Amino acid sequence: MHSNIEVSAVLLSQEQKQWLLSLSGHLSMQNGYSLDSLVNTNKNYTQEGIIRGNQSVLKNAYGVNSKEDLINTFDAFCNTNRSQHFMMCMAEHVRQDLISKRYHVDRDQNENRGTELGIMLGWGERHKTYLARCGIRAFDIGRYAFLCRCGVTVGLITEDEAWYYLARIGKVAQPLFTNWQEFATSYIVGRCVWLEIETKDYDFDSNFNFRYDVAGKVNDAAQDLKMILSDDDHPWCQLNWEIVI
Template identity: 55%
Template sequence: MHNQSEVPCVITDDAALSSEQKLWLISLSGHLSMQNGYSLNTLKHHSKNETDESITNDNLSILNNGYGVTTKEELIKTLNVFYNTSNSQVFMNCMAELTRNDLLARYNIENKSTAYQNTPIGIMSDWAGIHKFSLARGGIRAFDIGRYTFLCRCGVDVNFLTEEEAWHYLKPIGKLAQTLFVSWQEYATSYVVGRCIWQKIKILQTYSEPNPDFNFSHDLFEKINDSTTTLQNILADDEHPWCQLDWEIHF
């Protein structure tokens, strides 16, 4: 059971983050940053083709249209939601049912094909069945961790957060990620599964038979906005921070 606590308040931190630590924290947003044209070199978004005003307007649109965030207070509230994601807890409960014999018996006795088919809990249960071992610790929390990190970056670009505030919000989410996952690969898998569940993508759309490999069809690529392609490109790029930074970097 995840502890339900708010994101730590911004306080003075005597231990400044190194450039490597900052890059690691920014990289938690790798998938969304790439999709939205962000580099991972700096916290703020920089583009040769956009003015500061254009970047600000783009990020205001992302925050408002994607997350219903229009103020600093709403941004912090949303960060708290992502820090304590409830969807992952439901996913973890589904995995518990699939790994405990007493609960599994009940799960199998119920007519899953009719009771849960095409429902959010049924879709989540199917994904949990495939990843009940590989995501046993972190579930699908990477999906919310990635969004949390990206929203911090957006918050800086629209002046809802100072850079100092953003680093103080990012440090605890980085520590949390390290307690939940053991590698960038595992983090990436959690993110993809979380996104598939969020978009109510059924197992049958992604697998011809149960296996942990992501062999998506073109139609599915379209449905999840090519997030899997983005992640595969990240993991295949030796120059990307995910392939250079040690997951167990110390904070």
């Protein structure tokens, strides 16, 4: 897909737009942005400052310097290699022979501990039922939606183009999850895999509780998601996941 693609106009209701913006819920909250409009806004900063911050995120965190870069990133986030590998780990977790054949490794947990594969296997085992359909796709979807908002804010894409791309990822997201809680779980597990955090750092008797010493990497994100899910005024607690896109 190239930057000069002609996108079709997408007619969306206000509820549909709110649902699509809410896919960026965690990153929007983390940066103090509301979900009231497509453009990122924060009452504590000037719009010029927000634009500079979004430009920095796009360039330094994602290598996006142009409209074409942004659209290529959207394409990649529709299903990254890491997401595909995680699904393979969950699907094959109980099959020693398939794991060994595909990854050319011994399935011994101690052997793989600390490696990307070992981390995926650990999280895959923990969530092979709950995330069987969606895996860690929410982490890619959430970033896609947030970068779409950044792209509009800095002027790389128009609002019409943004709604086109958000509707596109919305159609990918909707059949993968059954509710916002599942979306949040998929997101935080995806973040853990991305940051190479092992399951031993997680307290599975509680919801999104991590050891204090990993707070700098993921605990803050987990706390934000818990706040979202317990906030009756947040769109996640008001919008039906099954809304038609």
